[in-house]
Amino acid sequence: MAVNCATSSSLFISKPSNKPSPSSVTTTPFLGFSLAASTKPAVQSKRLFKICCHDKPAVIPAEQQWMFDDLTGPDVWNKTWYPKAKDHIPTSKTWYVVDASDKILGRLASTIAIHIRGKNLATYTPSVDMGAHVIVVNAEKIAVSGKKRTLKLYRRHSGRPGGMTVETFDQLQKRVPERIIEHAVRGMLPKGRLGRSLFTHLKVYTGPDHPHEAQQPKELPIRDKRITKQT
Amino acid sequence: MYASTPPRSCMQHKLAKGFRGRAKNCIRIARERVEKALQYSYRDRRNKKRDMRSLWIQRINAGTRQHGHALSSFSPATAVYSPVTTDRPILIFVAIFSFHTRVNYGNFMHGLMKENIQLNRKVLSEISMHEPYSFKALVDVSHSAFPGNKAAAAPKKEGLAILL
Numbered sequence: 001m002a003v004n005c006a007t008s009s010s011l012f013i014s015k016p017s018n019k020p021s022p023s024s025v026t027t028t029p030f031l032g033f034s035l036a037a038s039t040k041p042a043v044q045s046k047r048l049f050k051i052c053c054h055d056k057p058a059v060i061p062a063e064q065q066w067m068f069d070d071l072t073g074p075d076v077w078n079k080t081w082y083p084k085a086k087d088h089i090p091t092s093k094t095w096y097v098v099d100a101s102d103k104i105l106g107r108l109a110s111t112i113a114i115h116i117r118g119k120n121l122a123t124y125t126p127s128v129d130m131g132a133h134v135i136v137v138n139a140e141k142i143a144v145s146g147k148k149r150t151l152k153l154y155r156r157h158s159g160r161p162g163g164m165t166v167e168t169f170d171q172l173q174k175r176v177p178e179r180i181i182e183h184a185v186r187g188m189l190p191k192g193r194l195g196r197s198l199f200t201h202l203k204v205y206t207g208p209d210h211p212h213e214a215q216q217p218k219e220l221p222i223r224d225k226r227i228t229k230q231t
Numbered sequence: 232m233y234a235s236t237p238p239r240s241c242m243q244h245k246l247a248k249g250f251r252g253r254a255k256n257c258i259r260i261a262r263e264r265v266e267k268a269l270q271y272s273y274r275d276r277r278n279k280k281r282d283m284r285s286l287w288i289q290r291i292n293a294g295t296r297q298h299g300h301a302l303s304s305f306s307p308a309t310a311v312y313s314p315v316t317t318d319r320p321i322l323i324f325v326a327i328f329s330f331h332t333r334v335n336y337g338n339f340m341h342g343l344m345k346e347n348i349q350l351n352r353k354v355l356s357e358i359s360m361h362e363p364y365s366f367k368a369l370v371d372v373s374h375s376a377f378p379g380n381k382a383a384a385a386p387k388k389e390g391l392a393i394l395l
Contacts, residue, residue: 077357080283080286080287080356080357119293120293120296120297121293122293122297122356122359122360123290123360125286223300
């Protein structure tokens with residue numbers, strides 16, 4: 001792969017304190033030697049950025065010799081990282097707990113879905129479950145703004161003609177309060193096989209107790225500043 | 232009419248390994264499916280480049296937001312004189328949430344461009360995953376170069392409404 005040697009002015013950062021400065025020395029971080037010595041004349045202007053010195057032996061400084069000792073392993077530097085099985089062991093996932101009292105339904109569901117899906121992690125992969133488990137307690141105290149408490153409708157259909165059932169937010173909260181949060185989060189998770197298994201990582205409970213103390217859940221970090229109902 | 236051709240002498244039949252149902256056995260169906268598979272692979276060799284870049288961007292976004300929460304902070308509550316009252320000015324203490332220190336992908340890349348750091352998104356995503364301290368250094372560099380667009384400096388309207 002042709003390396004853009006003229007623009008590789010930024011060094012691969014090994015010391016966090018150094019600010020990378022655009023230097024005039026054209027050093028490739030991986031080869032460790034200056035490409036300015038390549039003497040092939042630029043015949044075509046578009047071909048300037050090619051490595052012209054494959055025939056010369058690479059001069060590796062002594063402190064970087066360890067990097068080039070064993071090049072037989074997999075190429076982790078040029079291939080995008082994909083998680084292996086040991087990177088997403090289900091038993092070592094993080095568990096979060098969040099109290100739903102007086103939180104706005106949609107904003108809370110959005111934060112929960114982001115954590116369940118793993119989109120807050122730099123190791124996010126769409127095809128792999130890298131997310132955390134989330135426990136929601138006090139589900140019956142969830143809040144909605146405006147007149148949604150009496151006007152928001154929840155519909156379901158049994159499949160048969162005339163089998164549509166419509167309930168308001170209030171009625172559903174009296175009947176099965178957990179379903180409100182589950183419905184909201186399920187709508188925000190991806191639909192598909194993986195989405196369905198992600199949904200099983202959400203645990204919703206009415207009341208302040210939950211049976212998952214053994215998992216030592218942490219407090220869910222919420223960044224949304226408007227998530228608490230303004231009274 | 233043959234239900235299935237015995238030896239896999241046909242090239243298309245060989246390419247149909249692993250297909251579902253009759254498409255792996257029967258040459259008539261296999262031929263169609265293999266044609267489709269080859270079309271998809273042509274299209275997806277181009278799509279793969281787009282998908283990969285999108286994945287890198289998502290990973291960088293997640294990484295910067297993780298670090299950014301240490302950087303973003305509340306600015307101290309400022310006193311604002313109410314313009315509404317008639318004779319005496321009323322001090323309204325409004326805490327302005329400093330959104331202007333928001334660290335996300337957009338601000339991060341803008342800061343890097345300003346600093347002329349030409350690491351590409353693939354490398355940045357790998358750094359954000361495997362070299363967290365180096366990535367934090369990059370986030371700091373970018374943040375010092377471009378702290379983010381300042382939010383509208385006007386105090387929130389509900390600050391006035393509480394008083395009135």
